[in-house]
Amino acid sequence: MVLKVANITKAFGGLTALDDVSLGVDAGSITGIIGPNGAGKTTLFNIITGLYTQTSGEVYMENKKISFFAPEALAALGLVRTFQNVELFGQMTVLENVMVGSHTKSSSGFLSCAFKFPRQIKEEKLIREKSMRWLEFTDLDEHAEMRADNLPFGKSRLLEISRAMALEPRVILMDEPAAGLNSRETLQLAKLIRRIKELGITVVLVEHDMDLVMDICETIVVLNLGKKLTQGTPREIQENPAVISAYLGVS
Amino acid sequence: MTKEKRQIFVFLIFALALLTIPFLLRESYLLNVLVFIGIHTMLAVALNLLLGYAGQISLGHAAFFGIGAYMSGILTARFALDPWLVIILAAVSAAAIAFIIGFPILKLKGHYLAMATLGFGIIFYIIFNETVGWTGGPSGLSGIPNLQIGGIIFDNDMCNYYLVWIITIAVMLLSINLSQSRIGRALRAVHDSEVAARVMGINAWVLKVQIFTISAFISAIAGSLYAHTMTFISPASFGFNFSVELVTMVVVGGLGSIYGSFLGAAILTVLPEFLRVFEDFDIIIYGLMLILITMFMPGGLISGFQLLAQKVNLKTKGK
Numbered sequence: 001m002v003l004k005v006a007n008i009t010k011a012f013g014g015l016t017a018l019d020d021v022s023l024g025v026d027a028g029s030i031t032g033i034i035g036p037n038g039a040g041k042t043t044l045f046n047i048i049t050g051l052y053t054q055t056s057g058e059v060y061m062e063n064k065k066i067s068f069f070a071p072e073a074l075a076a077l078g079l080v081r082t083f084q085n086v087e088l089f090g091q092m093t094v095l096e097n098v099m100v101g102s103h104t105k106s107s108s109g110f111l112s113c114a115f116k117f118p119r120q121i122k123e124e125k126l127i128r129e130k131s132m133r134w135l136e137f138t139d140l141d142e143h144a145e146m147r148a149d150n151l152p153f154g155k156s157r158l159l160e161i162s163r164a165m166a167l168e169p170r171v172i173l174m175d176e177p178a179a180g181l182n183s184r185e186t187l188q189l190a191k192l193i194r195r196i197k198e199l200g201i202t203v204v205l206v207e208h209d210m211d212l213v214m215d216i217c218e219t220i221v222v223l224n225l226g227k228k229l230t231q232g233t234p235r236e237i238q239e240n241p242a243v244i245s246a247y248l249g250v251s
Numbered sequence: 252m253t254k255e256k257r258q259i260f261v262f263l264i265f266a267l268a269l270l271t272i273p274f275l276l277r278e279s280y281l282l283n284v285l286v287f288i289g290i291h292t293m294l295a296v297a298l299n300l301l302l303g304y305a306g307q308i309s310l311g312h313a314a315f316f317g318i319g320a321y322m323s324g325i326l327t328a329r330f331a332l333d334p335w336l337v338i339i340l341a342a343v344s345a346a347a348i349a350f351i352i353g354f355p356i357l358k359l360k361g362h363y364l365a366m367a368t369l370g371f372g373i374i375f376y377i378i379f380n381e382t383v384g385w386t387g388g389p390s391g392l393s394g395i396p397n398l399q400i401g402g403i404i405f406d407n408d409m410c411n412y413y414l415v416w417i418i419t420i421a422v423m424l425l426s427i428n429l430s431q432s433r434i435g436r437a438l439r440a441v442h443d444s445e446v447a448a449r450v451m452g453i454n455a456w457v458l459k460v461q462i463f464t465i466s467a468f469i470s471a472i473a474g475s476l477y478a479h480t481m482t483f484i485s486p487a488s489f490g491f492n493f494s495v496e497l498v499t500m501v502v503v504g505g506l507g508s509i510y511g512s513f514l515g516a517a518i519l520t521v522l523p524e525f526l527r528v529f530e531d532f533d534i535i536i537y538g539l540m541l542i543l544i545t546m547f548m549p550g551g552l553i554s555g556f557q558l559l560a561q562k563v564n565l566k567t568k569g570k
Binding site: 049051070071072075076080081083087088089090091092096099100101102103104106108109110113114115116120123124127163167 | 425426428429432433434435436437439440442443444446447448449450451452453454455461465507
């Protein structure tokens with residue numbers, strides 16, 4: 001198990017957003033987390049990626065306890081995420097955005113950068129080449145020199161994925177990657193996520209697009225009102241009466 | 252010409268132009284103004300690294316300028332220490348102070364950071380004023396020796412011009428290099444989206460403290476040079492007004508552009524001199540010009556220049 005969440009509880013004042021949630025993610029799998037609005041999916045993501053701190057419970061990555069790690073420490077361990085609202089570096093070019101993704105994989109310091117030591121020039125060239133390849137991975141290479149905030153929305157989602165891939169992560173968490181995409185773009189996204197999995201990277205996604213989730217996920221975790229309802233294969237989830245009632249409101 | 256070659260070309264022309272100016276222009280008054288522009292450019296570049304690249308405001312940068320000036324002034328005028336050694340000592344001290352206060356205050360964001368930096372700027376201004384035994388208080392500190400290397404004494408405008416501008420050009424070159432490296436990208440990433448930068452593995456807090464420290468280091472060097480070229484300093488040069496003037500230089504010149512900082516420093520140094528003919532109205536015209544520049548060139552003066560260069564480029568390509 002590459003990622004394990006054990007008994008996570010998160011309370012915002014009197015509101016319990018997550019109540020004793022546990023789940024495991026197999027290495028190299030695509031795992032989906034679904035649930036109605038307010039189920040606590042994004043809260044769970046924010047806790048795993050170090051943006052929120054949980055009230056209780058632990059998070060493990062490859063048996064190493066990573067509870068309360070800062071996002072930058074998690075990045076160094078190979079855990080990266082994308083955002084529901086797309087968080088790009090808007091004033092930088094598309095290529096530069098991806099180059100930032102190489103931050104943990106490069107090491108030139110202030111002196112070396114200011115004086116352009118030969119090693120830094122070499123590293124810079126390498127970062128550029130690698131980043132171009134990650135842009136080709138999502139077919140964004142022709143937009144390399146464009147300012148990131150000029151990209152159309154669908155492409156900005158792809159750029160965020162390229163940037164995350166440049167980190168050479170072991171686990172990538174995507175928060176509603178299909179939100180705002182049209183059906184053609186969603187199909188492309190499904191293909192892209194499969195290709196990421198083929199590279200041996202574990203994918204965890206929160207998603208509302210059921211067709212996409214059922215199509216690509218091997219395991220699905222259902223959250224409802226802060227509690228874990230069930231976990232299983234797409235078929236099991238589709239036939240589970242508890243899931244159906246949670247979504248349709250039948251009791 | 253590739254982009255990289257063009258950049259080197261532009262820089263060489265820029266540096267060469269500045270280094271030949273004293274041969275064409277021998278008037279002492281103008282050279283003196285240019286020395287000031289050099290010192291201001293250094294300060295604006297230093298602040299730009301923090302404000303334009305990392306996106307963190309400082310309303311107290313005059314304090315670091317003052318620390319450099321007073322340490323150089325006091326240690327050379329009163330204790331007769333080696334001025335060159337003192338410059339390094341002063342820069343390291345300013346950097347150390349920035350490092351120590353940087354950790355708590357750079358946790359703050361936006362207006363709160365502005366208030367905190369404003370606070371330390373004022374604290375240092377009070378220190379410069381009140382420690383009369385050391386700084387001479389409001390009446391200033393005089394008798395600061397000129398710098399010298401071997402037999403050359405930097406006591407005339409020509410010498411001071413080269414002293415200041417060689418260091419300024421070096422600071423600009425190193426800053427340009429830094430801004431185009433992984434560190435520069437990390438700074439701009441923190442500026443655009445701190446949360447995304449952290450997710451990409453950038454320790455935003457530490458990075459901000461680092462650039463704040465470097466910025467203070469450069470500002471202190473500018474302060475030392477100021478003290479040695481003027482040979483007299485007083486607290487009025489290191490107060491809140493000057494901190495705001497530095498921010499104005501960076502914004503008017505262009506946030507996140509090293510050449511922009513030069514432009515901003517040049518304009519804000521020269522403009523008050525030109526506006527003297529308007530006597531009492533000078534401050535109104537000055538303010539009006541700043542408002543117009545920020546309204547119509549939100550990217551600063553440098554963006555206007557870039558637009559012009561693009562147009563010229565298109566025209567020549569059309570032929």
